[in-house]
Amino acid sequence: xxxxxxxxxxxxxxxxxxxxxxxxxxxxxxxxxxxxxxxxxxxxxxxxxxxxxxxxxxxxxxxxxxxxxxxxxxxxxxxxxxxxxxxxxxxxxxxxxxxxxxxxxxxxxxxxxxxxxxxxxxxxxxxxxxxxxxxxxxxxxxxxxxxxxxxxxxxxxxxxxxxxxxxxxxxxxxxxxxxxxxxxxxxxxxxxxxxxxxxxxxxxxxxxxxxxxxxxxxxxxxxxxxxxxxxxxxxxxxxxxxxxxxxxxxxxxxxxxxxxxxxxxxxxxxxxxxxxxxxxxxxxxxxxxxxxxxxxxxxxxxxxxxxxxxxxxxxxxxxxxxxxxxxxxxxxxxxxxxxxxxxxxxxxxxxxxxxxxxxxxxxxxxxxxxxxxxxxxxxxxxxxxxxxxxxxxxxxxxxxxxxx
Amino acid sequence: xxxxxxxxxxxxxxxxxxxxxxxxxxxxxxxxxxxxxxxxxxxxxxxxxxxxxxxxxxxxxxxxxxxxxxxxxxxxxxxxxxxxxxxxxxxxxxxxxxxxxxxxxxxxxxxxxxxxxxxxxxxxxxxxxxxxxxxxxxxxxxxxxxxxxxxxxxxxxxxxxxxxxxxxxxxxxxxxxxxxxxxxxxxxxxxxxxxxxxxxxxxxxxxxxxxxxxxxxxxxxxxxxxxxxxxxxxxxxxxxxxxxxxxxxxxxxxxxxxxxxxxxxxxxxxxxxxxxxxxxxxxxxxxxxxxxxxxxxxxxxxxxxxxxxxxxxxxxxxxxxxxxxxxxxxxxxxxxxxxxxxxxxxxxxxxxxxxxxxxxxxxxxxxxxxxxxxxxxxxxxxxxxxxxxxxxxxxxxxxxxxx
Numbered sequence: 086x087x088x089x090x091x092x093x094x095x096x097x098x099x100x101x102x103x104x105x106x107x108x109x110x111x112x113x114x115x116x117x118x119x120x121x122x123x124x125x126x127x128x129x130x131x132x133x134x135x136x137x138x139x140x141x142x143x144x145x146x147x148x149x150x151x152x153x154x155x156x157x158x159x160x161x162x163x164x165x166x167x168x169x170x171x172x173x174x175x176x177x178x179x180x181x182x183x184x185x186x187x188x189x190x191x192x193x194x195x196x197x198x199x200x201x202x203x204x205x206x207x208x209x210x211x212x213x214x215x216x217x218x219x220x221x222x223x224x225x226x227x228x229x230x231x232x233x234x235x236x237x238x239x240x241x242x243x244x245x246x247x248x249x250x251x252x253x254x255x256x257x258x259x260x261x262x263x264x265x266x267x268x269x270x271x272x273x274x275x276x277x278x279x280x281x282x283x284x285x286x287x288x289x290x291x292x293x294x295x296x297x298x299x300x301x302x303x304x305x306x307x308x309x310x311x312x313x314x315x316x317x318x319x320x321x322x323x324x325x326x327x328x329x330x331x332x333x334x335x336x337x338x339x340x341x342x343x344x345x346x347x348x349x350x351x352x353x354x355x356x357x358x359x360x361x362x363x364x365x366x367x368x369x370x371x372x373x374x375x376x377x378x379x380x381x382x383x384x385x386x387x388x389x390x391x392x393x394x395x396x397x398x399x400x401x402x403x404x405x406x407x408x409x410x411x412x413x414x415x416x417x418x419x420x421x422x423x424x425x426x427x428x429x430x431x432x433x434x435x436x437x438x439x440x441x442x443x444x445x446x447x448x449x450x451x452x453x454x455x456x457x458x459x460x461x462x463x464x465x466x467x468x469x470x471x472x473x474x475x476x477x478x479x480x481x482x483x484x485x486x487x488x489x
Numbered sequence: 490x491x492x493x494x495x496x497x498x499x500x501x502x503x504x505x506x507x508x509x510x511x512x513x514x515x516x517x518x519x520x521x522x523x524x525x526x527x528x529x530x531x532x533x534x535x536x537x538x539x540x541x542x543x544x545x546x547x548x549x550x551x552x553x554x555x556x557x558x559x560x561x562x563x564x565x566x567x568x569x570x571x572x573x574x575x576x577x578x579x580x581x582x583x584x585x586x587x588x589x590x591x592x593x594x595x596x597x598x599x600x601x602x603x604x605x606x607x608x609x610x611x612x613x614x615x616x617x618x619x620x621x622x623x624x625x626x627x628x629x630x631x632x633x634x635x636x637x638x639x640x641x642x643x644x645x646x647x648x649x650x651x652x653x654x655x656x657x658x659x660x661x662x663x664x665x666x667x668x669x670x671x672x673x674x675x676x677x678x679x680x681x682x683x684x685x686x687x688x689x690x691x692x693x694x695x696x697x698x699x700x701x702x703x704x705x706x707x708x709x710x711x712x713x714x715x716x717x718x719x720x721x722x723x724x725x726x727x728x729x730x731x732x733x734x735x736x737x738x739x740x741x742x743x744x745x746x747x748x749x750x751x752x753x754x755x756x757x758x759x760x761x762x763x764x765x766x767x768x769x770x771x772x773x774x775x776x777x778x779x780x781x782x783x784x785x786x787x788x789x790x791x792x793x794x795x796x797x798x799x800x801x802x803x804x805x806x807x808x809x810x811x812x813x814x815x816x817x818x819x820x821x822x823x824x825x826x827x828x829x830x831x832x833x834x835x836x837x838x839x840x841x842x843x844x845x846x847x848x849x850x851x852x853x854x855x856x857x858x859x860x861x862x863x864x865x866x867x868x869x870x871x872x873x874x875x876x877x878x879x880x881x882x883x884x885x886x887x888x889x890x891x892x
Contacts, residue, residue, distance in 0.1 A: 090684040103708070115680040138712070139746075139776070149715045153708050200851075217808075219849065222826035227803045233810035236742045239818045243662030245648050250732065251740060251812045252648040254661070257705040264672050264705075269848040271679035272519050276494040276853055278686045284852035292829055292847035295818065297668040299844045302815055303552030304540035306830065306842040311816035316659050317635060320539060325635055327644070327657040334654050334721075338639040404631040406640035408658045411713035411720060414642045414703065419627040425700060438714050440707045443700040444677035445622070447603070448692035449684050451677070 089116020090449040094274065097174070097181040098122060098158065099198075101129040102136075102230060103259035104290060105187035105215055106154040108266035112183075113157035114442040114451040120177055120467055121158045121458060124165065125489050132460070136230070137256055145460045146433040152457040153439060156429065160458025161467045162489050169487045171197050176472050179206050182277075183270055187215040190225050200285040209283040211273045215266050219289035229290075231259040238294035243301065245314040252314075261297065262290035322368060323375035324350070327408055328386040330394060336408040337391045339382070339398065344368065349401040354385050431456035464488055493520025494853040498682065500586040501526065502561070503568070503577075506534045507634070507664050508698060509590040509618050510557040511671030512678065516586070517560035518846065518855055524580060524871055525558060525862065529565040529892055532864045533558070542838050548864060549837035553664075555861045556843055559833060563862025564871050565892045568599055572891045577601065578609055579876055585685070586678060587615045593623045603693040613691040614681040618674050622697030632698075638666040641702030646709055651722045658722055666702050673701035732812065733786050739795035740812035743786060743802065745775050753807030758789050835860035868892055 094117040098109045106121070106129075113119045123129055131151045134141040142148045161177075164170040175198070178184055184203060186193050193199050193214070200212045214220055217229035217237075232253040235241040245252040269286050277283055295302065304310045317338070319325040327336040341347050344367065351360045359365075359381050364374040371378055386394060391407040398405035407413070414420060415438065423445075428436050434456075442451035468474040468488065482488040498521035502513035510525070510533065517523040527533050535557060536548035548554075567573040578601075581587050587606070589596060596602050596617075603615050617623060620632035621640075638644050638660040645658045660666065674696040681692055703710070712720045731743045744750040748771075755764045763785050768774045775782055790798055795811040802809035811817070818824060827849075830842040838860075846855040872892060873883050886892045 088684075088688075090680040093687075111676055115677075136746075137709075138716075139772075140716075149711050150708055153711050218823055219827055221849070222823050224803075224823045228806065229808045229810055232742060233808050236740075236810040236812045237818070239813050239815045240662050240665070241812050242814045244659070246656065246659065249648065253650075253732070253742070255643075255646055255649055255706055255709050257643065257709075260705045260708075261669065261672075264669075264676060265847060267676045268515060268672065268679060269850070271676065271683065272494040273850065273853075275498075275679060275683055275686070278683060279497065280492075282852060284850055286851070287849040289827065289847050291823075292827065294847075295829070296844050296847055297665045297672075298663045298815070299556045299668075300540065300553040301663050302819065302844050303556050303841070305815045305819055307542045307552050308540060308544070309816075310540070311814045313814070317657065319635070325633075327639065327659070329657070336639075336645075336658055338636050338644065338660075340633040340635045342633065399630050402631060404633050404636050406630070406632055406636040408639040408645045409642045410645050411642055411710040414710060415713065419621060419625040420700075422625045423622055423697070423700075425703070439711070440704060443673055443697070443704040445695035446677060446681060446692055447694070448690060449681070451680075 088449045090446065090451070091115040091117040094118070094183070095120065095181045096183040096185060097177045099184065099186035099188070099193070100215070101187065102131055103154055103256055104230070104262045104266070105185060107260050107263035108215070108270070109185050110154055110156055110158065111264065111267040112270065114453070116449070119158040120181070120463070121155060121160045122163055122174060122177065123160060123460060124162050125460065126164050126166065149434065149437060152431060152434070152437055155457035156439065156453050157455055158458055159463035159467060160461060161464050162461035164487055164489050165196050167487050169482065169485070173468070173487070174198060175206055177467070178203055178210065180471060181210070183211045183213065183274070185213045185215070185266070185270070189228060190214070190216050190220045204283070209277055209281055211270065211277060211283045211286070213266060213270050213286045213288060215262065215288045215290060217290050219292070220287045231256045234258045234262060234290045234294050238291045239298055239301070240294050243298060243312065243314060246316045247314055247318070249314065258294055262288070262293040265293040318375065321372065323372040324378055324382055325375070326379050328379070328383045330386050330391040331389055332391075335391045337386060337394050338406050338408055340404045341371075346403055347371065350398070350403050353397050353401045353403065357385070427453055429453055429456045432459065461488070491856070492853055493856065494850060495519040495521040498522070498586065499584045500524070500588065501580050501584045502588045504588055504590040504618070507553070507557065507667035508670040508674070509588050510535065511668050512588050512616065512618065512674040513561060514557050514559065515672065515675040516678070518857075519853070523561040524867070525561040525563045526566045526577070527563060527864060529567055529865070529887070529890060532565070542841070547837070549835070555835060555838060555841070558861035559843060559857055560859055561862055562867040562871060563865065564868050565865040567891050568601070570889070570891045572886065572889070574599060574601060576872060576876065576891070578606075580871075581606055581613060582609050584610065584613060585682060587613060588618070588674070588678070589615065590618045593619055593628045607691065611690060612685055614678060614685060614694065615691070616674050616678045616694045616696060618670060618696045618698065620698045622700065623695045634664050634667050635660055637698040638702060640699050641666070641706070642710060643702050643706045646706060646720060646722050648722055650724065652724055654721075654723055666698065669705060670696065670698040670701040673704065731783060731786055733783070733790045735793055735795035735798055736791050737794040739817065741790060741795040741798045742810045742812065743790070743798070744808050745782060745786070746772060748772060750807050751775065753805035754802060757802045757805045757807065761789070831857050833857050833860050836863065865892065
């Protein structure tokens with residue numbers, strides 16, 4: 086039998102869209118049993134379409150996005166606007182260790198599923214509430230998702246070309262918030278393992294991003310300086326950029342931090358005359374003259390393929406890696422050997438290529454066991470088997486649109 | 490002092506710069522005892538990097554180092570020396586977690602690989618963080634933050650919605666990708682720690698910075714399979730987010746995509762006539778007539794500051810957000826109310842405000858208990874008092890370059 090790090094842990098997952106579900110999926114990767122609670126009355130928007138491309142999906146079970154953030158989970162449906170629906174949700178909580186939600190602050194309380202309600206069901210429950218700004222403070226009622234988190238947190242302002250606009254990123258900012266959520270839940274689980282006590286965790290997605298530029302924040306608190314965008318450039322070293330290679334939209338990133346690495350780069354470039362210029366003679370000069378330096382380096386790189394350059398530069402001890410496309414990642418020999426991608430069978434969409442969990446644990450490997458659930462796919466298992474509900478009652482509740 | 494979530498957890502951290510130390514910081518900030526090992530003489534690479542307090546490039550004045558290493562004990566140890574390795578082994582004998590970021594194979598060469606350390610302490614969880622992981626054809630490749638960010642595929646996607654392909658793809662802000670790797674490592678480390686509590690056994694965790702970063706954009710990459718082409722940073726026809734400047738020049742993010750959001754925005758604008766036009770009544774229509782829509786929004790927004798627009802739109806329950814510089818972020822009433830900045834007093838750097846935490850635990854709050862350590866600050870406490878080396882022996886160890 087395969088061991089799992091979180092075997093025996095059960096999560097009642099009330100989250101939706103990206104940031105919440107991905108966090109709980111990380112726990113599911115490590116073997117927690119996750120019951121995702123949805124409703125046909127309130128369809129998770131990631132089942133409906135993509136918020137980044139505008140694409141719509143047919144039906145509720147054909148979304149590769151939903152699949153990608155809900156792998157390994159069991160799915161049930163409950164109409165929480167119906168008192169019987171809430172009662173059943175409370176029964177799920179009674180058999181769960183963790184409750185996670187990312188509804189607007191106050192909603193779970195109004196449903197009778199707030200922390201104060203849940204500790205009456207299970208005093209050691211761990212509840213995680215994730216929101217844009219947290220559940221306290223002047224913006225606690227405010228809403229947002231990935232691009233808003235990137236905007237408010239300071240990340241967007243700091244991203245982009247030096248002479249360009251701020252950039253809002255991809256949905257990855259939601260995933261960053263989600264990873265932070267998973268960490269917080271695990272810390273609370275550890276505390277409960279040691280003391281038997283649960284608690285409520287209030288997570289602010291915008292702050293979860295701000296801490297990732299903590300050193301930039303320090304420049305303000307120490308020196309009242311607030312930097313702006315600088316593309317690929319570094320505050321201290323050059324060359325430090327992406328350079329065009331042969332082919333269509335092919336690029337290689339090169340970073341040189343020491344004189345040794347600079348000499349190695351020069352050697353690979355064939356020791357061109359320009360490289361001996363005073364302007365590039367040491368780290369300080371290279372940083373000062375990096376714009377000219379970048380143009381000269383690109384005059385060289387543009388003649389070669391990016392994989393070829395990667396190999397030649399790495400062999401010489403220079404830090405260089407292509408700016409990979411998705412296609413290149415899927416066919417990359419390193420990622421193949423590390424089994425970074427896998428296939429999972431989805432009963433509607435067929436075989437789906439997905440990324441494996443990003444950690445390799447030697448004793449309790451994290452793994453993908455199943456595709457994301459179809460809407461209400463595990464109603465029979467959860468209500469019937471786990472909660473012991475007779476078939477007739479289950480059928481009746483479906484008819485009454487409570488299990489719906 | 491309140492109880493903390495990770496009280497009693499013992500961590501040894503042998504890492505430099507950002508990724509490993511951030512993983513250690515996440516644990517230290519929640520109460521784990523983290524003993525940070527630095528090389529004698531120069532210490533952690535981050536000490537050499539700014540921002541420096543008042544631009545003074547002193548190893549105890551690096552804002553990067555101070556932020557990443559608050560709440561840790563600091564010792565110096567040279568693992569190239571056999572005495573250094575003996576001391577190291579004694580430290581991990583007692584530890585729950587070791588976080589290390591040596592190039593793959595180095596620890597094994599020193600006789601400190603997982604198989605060896607497991608013999609000494611079967612409960613030990615070892616988290617190894619490297620650019621490309623412990624295995625594979627790129628495992629020995631050299632990579633700085635810029636390189637792993639681009640190797641992850643995230644760089645190619647940015648800046649998202651770029652008007653052309655003429656310019657290079659770019660990385661994220663600062664050293665964010667390295668923080669991402671540390672955070673990802675912390676998740677797996679906690680999972681393993683939990684399992685150790687159940688099973689009594691440790692394990693080895695292999696974290697690749699490239700993979701940690703890739704995971705963050707896995708949804709984008711999946712588009713290659715579902716759409717049959719690469720997602721790119723190129724012009725995108727669909728732009729529901731409108732980045733528009735307020736009268737103070739600060740950008741605000743407005744939503745005009747989904748119908749519910751559009752209706753909220755229209756109300757916030759006071760139901761102007763132009764918004765009633767048939768062409769703007771559907772999501773499709775707002776996309777097709779995007780340029781015209783934008784012109785109207787620009788005209789409206791030019792009457793208000795970004796913050797005024799933020800509050801006006803949020804009052805209707807519709808998402809919006811100002812694009813904050815760090816200065817603007819830190820001066821917001823939200824940051825104040827959440828007590829996001831905490832003042833810590835450091836023996837050399839003095840009193841400075843640091844970012845604290847994004848999560849509030851009801852029973853085990855985050856806290857700053859000690860400032861970042863000076864180089865070797867806790868040698869006497871950890872190597873001397875706890876391991877039993879006398880003051881004379883410590884001096885000899887120092888002279889021999891062991892500590």
